[in-house]
Amino acid sequence: MTLAAILAEHTAKSVTPSARGVTRCDAGTVGAQRVTPATPVTPQKATPELSVRSVSDAVHLEQLPDVLKPLRAHLLALAAAEGIDAAHVHRLHDLDVAACIGLDARQLASYLSMLADTADRHGGRVPAGDTAPMHCERCGPAWIHPDIAGVLPVVDGWPRALGCPWCFVRKAGGYIPRPSARASA
Numbered sequence: 153m154t155l156a157a158i159l160a161e162h163t164a165k166s167v168t169p170s171a172r173g174v175t176r177c178d179a180g181t182v183g184a185q186r187v188t189p190a191t192p193v194t195p196q197k198a199t200p201e202l203s204v205r206s207v208s209d210a211v212h213l214e215q216l217p218d219v220l221k222p223l224r225a226h227l228l229a230l231a232a233a234e235g236i237d238a239a240h241v242h243r244l245h246d247l248d249v250a251a252c253i254g255l256d257a258r259q260l261a262s263y264l265s266m267l268a269d270t271a272d273r274h275g276g277r278v279p280a281g282d283t284a285p286m287h288c289e290r291c292g293p294a295w296i297h298p299d300i301a302g303v304l305p306v307v308d309g310w311p312r313a314l315g316c317p318w319c320f321v322r323k324a325g326g327y328i329p330r331p332s333a334r335a336s337a
């Protein structure tokens with residue numbers, strides 16, 4: 153998975169209470185006047201063409217193997233230090249590793265952490281740090297990191313967003329562990 157796709161997947165799209173109210177009130181009125189809610193940006197996996205182009209800006213393609221080997225080794229060392237499964241690094245395509253060129257150790261560690269979290273979600277497991285309940289417009293109740301829940305608008309006791317990191321799991325037909333309604337009180 154590319155860095156861009158990971159970031160897109162982990163970005164919760166917020167919906168404000170006022171926007172929701174407007175949408176409800178205007179439902180049924182003239183289409184041209186109707187305020188439609190913002191739709192979440194569909195996370196897209198970067199195309200190989202795009203990745204190659206962006207990489208070629210930073211380094212000549214024929215030099216890539218020389219650059220990627222130490223970078224992959226750096227990622228493996230960081231994964232070991234962070235207690236993250238090395239398999240996440242081994243699974244990375246060369247272009248995914250190339251997308252990490254220029255990132256510092258902190259950013260690389262965040263990337264690895266997000267890869268592990270994404271793998272957890274696709275496996276139906278709640279990532280260890282995702283202890284806050286939220287309500288995704290598409291998925292319903294779901295667990296999310298408290299830092300993200302903290303910046304979402306709260307409606308009816310639930311931090312709410314138009315999309316969440318579990319949307320990928322829902323679209324794939326996977327299992328989503330649910331917080332109970334009481335968890336939000």
Ligand SMILES: [Zn+2]
Binds near residue numbers: 291314318
């Ligand atoms: Zn969702």
